[in-house]
Amino acid sequence: MGASRVVVFDHTVRNAGRTGAREPARRVHNDHTVNSAPRRVRDHLGADAPALLEGRFGIVNVWRPIRGPVRDSPLALCDARTFSNDDLIASDLVYAHLRGETSSVEYKPGHRCYYFSDMQPDEALLIRIHDSANDGRARLSFHTSFENPLAKGAPPRESIEVRSMVFF
Secondary structure, three states: OOOOEEEEEEEEEEEOOOOOOEOOOOOOEEOOOOOHHHHHHHHHHHHHHHHHHOOOEEEEEEEEEOOOOEOOOOEEEEOHHHOOHHHEEEEEEEOOOOEEEEEEEOOOOOOOEEEOOOEOOOOOEEEEEEEOOOOOOOOOOOEEEOOOOOOOOOOOOEEEEEEEEEEO
16 A cells, blocks of 8 residues: 555454354444544544644555355445445444544445455455545445345354554
């Protein structure tokens, strides 16, 4: 990606079959908004944040299965060429120690989503959650999991996602 600095700030393990573990998200969403992404940088990097936010930055999730193949609740991404900022719905995300903001999406028939079938633990996806560049490239990635009708009886998905701030 050409980043000059990467800061890992969070991770989530998902497993619908384990009591107390987070389940795969079933709502089409993006983890940040244009307002909450810079706030996340300020929350984690304090005094370094103003200088870092002067340049291009992004938030990238690295997503991969812990066990595969993933058939139950596979990950799907929406093609960024098929949605616009008008489709975004900001939603508060409230934690005990901080408040964030995510985006939901207003469904439009022109949205096109693609899923990654039978992913294995040696495969990973980089999901562009936010990119501050406003030059025509994709700035975010709506994603979700879904009930796969072809996966009746498949073991529950186990996956990990690692969230990173990237600076260029």
